[in-house]
Amino acid sequence: MSAFVSFLRKQGVVGLAVGFILGGAVSKLVSALVEDIVNPFLGLILGGSASLSAVVIHVGPAAIQAGHFIGVLVDFAVVAAVVYFVFKGLRLDRLDKKE
Numbered sequence: 001m002s003a004f005v006s007f008l009r010k011q012g013v014v015g016l017a018v019g020f021i022l023g024g025a026v027s028k029l030v031s032a033l034v035e036d037i038v039n040p041f042l043g044l045i046l047g048g049s050a051s052l053s054a055v056v057i058h059v060g061p062a063a064i065q066a067g068h069f070i071g072v073l074v075d076f077a078v079v080a081a082v083v084y085f086v087f088k089g090l091r092l093d094r095l096d097k098k099e
Contacts, residue, residue: 004090026086027079034075042074043067 039052055067 023083026082030078030082031075034071034078038074038078039067039071042070 043052043055052067052071053065055070057064057066
């Protein structure tokens, strides 16, 4: 990991582009984790259905897609946590400081 951090310090924009691409890949991985593993589990707990997306709250003629919203919220929270812990773990907050 220290080689990756030193690469980011020396390469500047190229390193930023590599980090951006890796961030997109992590986002897809986390989305798949949430969609395929977490959502079915939460769907069973919250609504008794096999998928969280199937949880719907009916208010009169309207159908509120609460399950989909909760799934997106969980996805966001996991991505934010992964980015935060990777940022802190690699000590990327110190990149702008001189060596």
